[in-house]
Amino acid sequence: MTLELLFLVFLVAALCTFAYRGAVHEFQILQKDYDEEQNWSELLSEELPLVIRRLPKAWIGAWSEKATGKKTWQVQVKQDGRRFKTTWANWLATKDPKPQPENSAEISQVARLGHAISNMTADGLRRWSWLPPGNPKPSVFSAKDFYGVEKLSAEFTVVVATDGAPLDLWIAHEGAIPANVSEDLVGKDPWALTTEDVPWIGEVKYVEMRLRPGNVVLVPKHWWLAIRHGGGEGTAWFWQGEFQTPISWVASKLRPHSKTEI
Numbered sequence: 001m002t003l004e005l006l007f008l009v010f011l012v013a014a015l016c017t018f019a020y021r022g023a024v025h026e027f028q029i030l031q032k033d034y035d036e037e038q039n040w041s042e043l044l045s046e047e048l049p050l051v052i053r054r055l056p057k058a059w060i061g062a063w064s065e066k067a068t069g070k071k072t073w074q075v076q077v078k079q080d081g082r083r084f085k086t087t088w089a090n091w092l093a094t095k096d097p098k099p100q101p102e103n104s105a106e107i108s109q110v111a112r113l114g115h116a117i118s119n120m121t122a123d124g125l126r127r128w129s130w131l132p133p134g135n136p137k138p139s140v141f142s143a144k145d146f147y148g149v150e151k152l153s154a155e156f157t158v159v160v161a162t163d164g165a166p167l168d169l170w171i172a173h174e175g176a177i178p179a180n181v182s183e184d185l186v187g188k189d190p191w192a193l194t195t196e197d198v199p200w201i202g203e204v205k206y207v208e209m210r211l212r213p214g215n216v217v218l219v220p221k222h223w224w225l226a227i228r229h230g231g232g233e234g235t236a237w238f239w240q241g242e243f244q245t246p247i248s249w250v251a252s253k254l255r256p257h258s259k260t261e262i
Contacts, residue, residue: 061116064163096142136241146228166230
């Protein structure tokens with residue numbers, strides 16, 4: 001009986017791993033306005049990027065200049081080779097360009113952004129195999145800030161634009177980039193790359209998307225993603241979260257791709 005049970009456990013794990021490693025090569029992006037009656041699980045099962053517009057406030061959270069501009073939260077940053085601490089209000093008032101906070105996890109907690117991503121799952125934006133979501137990573141981008149290209153390992157990565165200027169997103173699926181040269185892209189700004197930097201960059205099939213405040217995009221596993229300030233005046237406020245299965249969680253720990261910010 002014990003051997004049969006172990007066999008079933010290994011079989012289920014193998015099937016889950018096979019499903020996780022499977023990649024969708026269809027280049028399509030789904031777009032929907034928020035609707036509380038929508039069956040989100042059905043849309044997520046298509047394993048394609050999903051844009052949801054006109055989010056309810058409960059899904060966005062209080063991540064804005066108006067809501068946080070006077071907060072005295074502790075911020076830790078690294079600049080010119082040294083670390084120092086300041087307050088959130090002082091960091092916001094610092095002249096751009098400025099380094100992103102190193103303690104974003106603590107800032108996410110005090111800003112209670114975990115409630116926003118939990119509200120998403122409570123309202124049906126989830127699948128049965130997902131683990132409870134962790135705290136999102138908040139960011140505030142000035143004009144030249146970006147997160148470089150990374151390959152996503154979470155079941156779905158969530159990017160919510162919450163306030164200020166829009167975001168530009170660069171998205172490519174796994175099949176669009178040759179596996180033997182993909183590391184040439186990791187951590188780099190794809191908008192700045194030329195054929196002199198990466199000779200095959202002109203052959204990559206990708207899509208650029210402008211994400212405005214109040215909208216979210218969910219990008220599935222194995223896709224490539226980069227984020228930058230979308231232009232115009234002011235800062236771009238957003239947060240990123242991850243929806244994980246047990247398999248994708250393990251994969252994320254074994255194969256981290258750090259975001260590069262400038």
